[in-house]
Amino acid sequence: MSRRWRFSLQKTYMTERADTGSVPAKDVHMAAQITSETDVTYRTHPHGALVATLYRPEAAAIAAVVEVHGGAWTTGERRMNVAIARHLAANGIAVLSLDFRMPPEAAYPETVTDIAAGIRWMRTHSTDVGTVPNRVGLLGTSSGGHLALLAALRPLDERYAGPGLGGEPEIAVGFAVLGWPVSDPLARYRLMRERANTRLLEAHDAFWADETAMAEGSPYDIVARGDAQRLPSLLILQGTNDDNLTPDMQELFVGAYRAKGGSAELALFAGEPHSFIARDPTSAASRDALVRITAFIIREATAGWKDGRPSR
Numbered sequence: 001m002s003r004r005w006r007f008s009l010q011k012t013y014m015t016e017r018a019d020t021g022s023v024p025a026k027d028v029h030m031a032a033q034i035t036s037e038t039d040v041t042y043r044t045h046p047h048g049a050l051v052a053t054l055y056r057p058e059a060a061a062i063a064a065v066v067e068v069h070g071g072a073w074t075t076g077e078r079r080m081n082v083a084i085a086r087h088l089a090a091n092g093i094a095v096l097s098l099d100f101r102m103p104p105e106a107a108y109p110e111t112v113t114d115i116a117a118g119i120r121w122m123r124t125h126s127t128d129v130g131t132v133p134n135r136v137g138l139l140g141t142s143s144g145g146h147l148a149l150l151a152a153l154r155p156l157d158e159r160y161a162g163p164g165l166g167g168e169p170e171i172a173v174g175f176a177v178l179g180w181p182v183s184d185p186l187a188r189y190r191l192m193r194e195r196a197n198t199r200l201l202e203a204h205d206a207f208w209a210d211e212t213a214m215a216e217g218s219p220y221d222i223v224a225r226g227d228a229q230r231l232p233s234l235l236i237l238q239g240t241n242d243d244n245l246t247p248d249m250q251e252l253f254v255g256a257y258r259a260k261g262g263s264a265e266l267a268l269f270a271g272e273p274h275s276f277i278a279r280d281p282t283s284a285a286s287r288d289a290l291v292r293i294t295a296f297i298i299r300e301a302t303a304g305w306k307d308g309r310p311s312r
Contacts, residue, residue, distance in 0.1 A: 039051055083281035141180060180275065185217065
């Protein structure tokens with residue numbers, strides 16, 4: 001099923017490199033575009049097919065992202081971040097929003113292989129939306145941010161990437177946007193235990209075998225212990241009034257990431273709760289976040305080395 005939309009948004013996007021200190025902002029001016037939405041099957045497995053929605057501009061896309069929804073690994077569906085997807089498509093960025101397997105059908109680490117399959121599908125079909133494979137990145141929120149990080153940090157790990165098949169594109173990406181990600185699932189699990197948050201504790205227990213697995217699959221620990229196979233450019237967004245995560249979790253992750261030589265920008269939104277864009281896409285904070293996301297993707301996707309040209 002395909003749907004067409006016309007957006008009347010028009011923005012001048014401003015961004016700055018938080019990983020290198022304050023530098024002059026860069027303007028990225030984009031006029032709104034007509035977009036379409038189409039459901040596609042991106043992976044078939046023994047129990048059925050996995051569906052994604054492809055949001056795309058009518059004109060050639062500047063870049064594309066594979067979007068991974070949140071829901072504490074156990075709930076949610078591909079339309080949870082529709083406001084983000086439609087905004088990006090209206091501003092020249094294609095978005096593939098995934099449904100993926102969750103407990104009890106699949107759990108850590110098998111669920112991550114669905115994300116990898118989504119990346120392969122988007123890279124294979126990137127020219128269909130007018131861009132190229134090296135301009136495909138990731139976008140994930142909450143637990144989806146965690147899944148996206150595992151695919152981004154360890155794209156050669158078959159537990160996450162799945163077994164390599166002849167002729168399939170690799171899943172390594174050059175950039176990722178992460179909204180309030182579970183960057184340290186073990187720390188979050190222990191915090192929820194202190195707060196007696198039964199819902200999130202049960203979600204952790206459904207997805208993870210035990211605390212050892214949480215440490216193994218923790219993006220913070222992967223980076224800190226030097227196990228990351230890639231360090232793509234990251235933009236992390238985090239509200240300071242988040243009852244599911246604490247800003248210091250993101251600050252610790254960003255500190256470890258930069259210490260290993262990675263580029264990570266952290267944007268804190270004062271007083272904003274968990275999933276603030278989905279809760280109110282029209283708020284000032286959400287509009288600011290959407291501007292930052294768009295500018296980051298355009299900047300990173302169009303950097304020279306993303307197209308195989310000499311690095312900037």
